[in-house]
Amino acid sequence: MKTPLILSAAASIQTAILAHESELESLDREIGDGDHYINMKRGAQVVVEMQAELATLTPDAALQKIGMKLLSTIGGASGPLLASFFMSMAKSLKENGDDTIVKIAAAFAAGVDAIRQRGKADVGEKTMLDVLIPVANTFQSLAAQHADTTLICNTLMQTAEQGMLATKDLIATKGRAAGLGERAIGHIDPGAKSCQLMIEAVCTLILDSQV
């Protein structure tokens, strides 16, 4: 993994979030409290603005810095969750190295596990984890099988899409939609949607850069 990829990924994520303003806002109005898009936009913005200071860092140091910045910028529940992801991913890369796809998949999974622990949530509770956990598992198993980059990216995008769509039929037991009970059924979770968008953005970036 190289730091320039992280910088390009941040820009792609920002573009994807901005392009889905009305969709994210309406999802959050339906079952959240209406601030998800604003928080995601603010988070993407500060990371993109860090380009210059990140450029000279190693990938793990850059991810650690991104995590710390998000932690002090976003607030609410999504700040600590996203920050935990980047900081744990950074820790895994720092300790184990970043030179193989297996190590990168393991670092991604470590980040997702940090969200799971911080949020005390799991698959099936109508949160971002319904996208992230299946993606982390698929990523690790494809990496272990030495799948090529194109197959990995395409499969992860499909997995993310399925996880996101699956939140529609769930009752929320964690996150902002908890407490709405059956009223939340029929609505896609906004956090799952934004995670799916981010994964799609990064996978598309990697696929495009291969051509």
Place this chain on the structure above:
Amino acid sequence: MKKFINNVDDILVESLSGFAAAHADLVNLHLEPNFITRKHKAVNKVAIISGGGSGHEPLHAGYIGYGMLDAACPGHVFTSPTPDQMLAAAESVHADQGVLFIVKNYAGDVMNFEMAAEMLPFENATVLTSDDCAVINSTYTTGRRGVAGTVIVEKCVGSLAEAGAHLQACKALGDKVNSRTASMGVALTSCTVPAAGRPTFDISDHELEMGVGIHGEPGRRRETMRAADAIVSDLVASIVEDLTVRNIKTAGENEALLLVNGFGATPLMELYLLYNTAAKLFNQHGIQIARSLVGNYTTALDMAGASITLCLLDDEIKQHWDSPVHTAALRWGK
């Protein structure tokens, strides 16, 4: 929306600056990261720090001062503060006796304080307040929410810390007060978050929201508006039921503190009317109101409505409630 605003983005800092200027004898304001401390740093005691989203004033900054908090960290309106605020506040006020965080039980607050606690380079502990008996799970949290009872926890813990008690003793008292406290709120209107510009929920002139939270999040049920006594009767019944179910109320301990708290847009005249009925009804349940507090102590911006909080006293809690306090919002005995 009709509010006193210059620029929506400046509301928080302008309000904090006004608070600091009005109470310059009591507090210092620090910006970026935002936190407020006592004017004169306390020495040789556990540092008590609280914080949470803004919009609940005077919670928490109004309780900074002798006998209560050492610092408070205000987030954006109804949004948890971030760990860098807690770290900076702790760095500023700790006096080598450890730091105790008092945190209302909302997912965002819990996670941000948790991360701050993990990063803090010195001994610390956390009291989670969860006095709201309205709902088991609300929109904003897992488990019971921390609401107006937090004021009683902050007062008692602050008093014990001022007396020189150790960190774990302060935490134990905070946990005890929280466990003996129950609150239930009712809203007559919604609040309007300035950045949103429109009411958080729709409610007609003929309805009330029973069990509402301090962010205007839904409670137990939407009901038809009725006479005050009937509303108070339901609030009191919920609290008594909660204390009974949790097996808190025991024979021989029947003295309590009754807090009638306004949510921001209900006049004191009505709050006293509620108190009048609530005290009588608790009496009928064998609970004698030995201490009282009536006013706007944990608000929800401009929501009309009120909450009733009952804290079952024992000698220790009574002593720490009565002890001197000198803050912007609570002051007696000094």
